[in-house]
Amino acid sequence: MSKLKVYHVGRSRSLRALWLLEELGLPYDVEKLEFLPGNFGGDAYTKIHPLNKVPALEDGEMVMSESIAIMQYIMNKYGAGHLRPETDSPExxxxxxxxxxxxxxxxxxxxxxxxxxxxxxxxxxxxxxxxxxxxxxxxxxxxxxxxxxxxxxxxxxxxxxxxxxxxxxxxxxxxxxxxxxxxxxxxxxxxxxxxxxxxxxxxxx
Ligand SMILES: N[C@@H](CCC(=O)N[C@@H](CS)C(=O)NCC(=O)O)C(=O)O
CATH class of the missing domain: 1.20.1050.10 (Glutathione S-transferase Yfyf (Class Pi); Chain A, domain 2)
Incomplete structure (x- = not known):
């Protein structure tokens, strides 16, 4: 498993990804972005997230955005069934x-x-x-x-x-x-x- 990297701005939706990783006890790196309203991370970050929003997740060559999708990706790939009910559960x-x-x-x-x-x-x-x-x-x-x-x-x-x-x-x-x-x-x-x-x-x- 390559180390996951979360692009983060304090108090933003990237907290969802970090919180989940902490709860799962998985290792991760955080890249904190400069807070530039309307252009988080500046021009270099546009290559990672074309809308310059957070979060973005990097897993090796794979890059994705959308906080809930990121959570589902991490859980499905690395979560070992934690933090969600089984698919056959009524919950x-x-x-x-x-x-x-x-x-x-x-x-x-x-x-x-x-x-x-x-x-x-x-x-x-x-x-x-x-x-x-x-x-x-x-x-x-x-x-x-x-x-x-x-x-x-x-x-x-x-x-x-x-x-x-x-x-x-x-x-x-x-x-x-x-x-x-x-x-x-x-x-x-x-x-x-x-x-x-x-x-x-x-x-x-
Ligand atoms: N639906 C997206 C929303 C992403 C989003 O709007 N993130 C905010 C931070 S909480 C952002 O990057 N705002 C900067 C901007 O709109 O310029 C998600 O859940 O990841």
Missing amino acids: YGPYLQWLHYGESSLAPIVVNLMYQRHFFKPEQRSESIDIWAQKELSKYLSILEDQLGDHDYILESGFSAADISIGYTLLLIRLAQAKEQITPRIEKYWKTLTARDSWKKVSEI
Whole structure:
């Protein structure tokens, strides 16, 4: 196995890949990129990721992007069945759903709020988009709350890669300063996730 390399910017989606690698106990290298808004890593990085976004993963000659796909690649190739239920488990379908929910469903709404509140100049902001995004986020988080029920993690059987996917998006919500949408139940879940040694380590990188 060649050593995996993760292209990383602090507090970004590359944390998903690093967090997963830590949980799996796999060796990896981190290449920290310069934070240039709209052009992470500068021109040299465009050869690795044509959109200059993170994460990107290198495994020998293979280069790929998309944080959830990277997680699936690492788990399928090197994960020895950890952090996901078996395909014949009743939890496998829900697991896949929540693994993708973090990026495909939740993140776009949060990114909307991020642009509204941080990246756009005041004259570019739209109050109606902000109100719409807040309502959507509440709805999407209420489904998460239902799923959590009274267990610590998304799946009743325990911590899985789905928690890494959703957990990162909860950080994104905080960075977007959309904390008003976070209910006490979701906050409790966030505290459980961030108490893990793996999170503590990668969140410092
Ligand atoms: N769907 C992609 C999103 C990648 C993405 O937008 N990454 C952000 C960091 S969290 C980024 O690189 N932003 C820089 C930019 O948009 O210029 C994934 O999950 O990897």
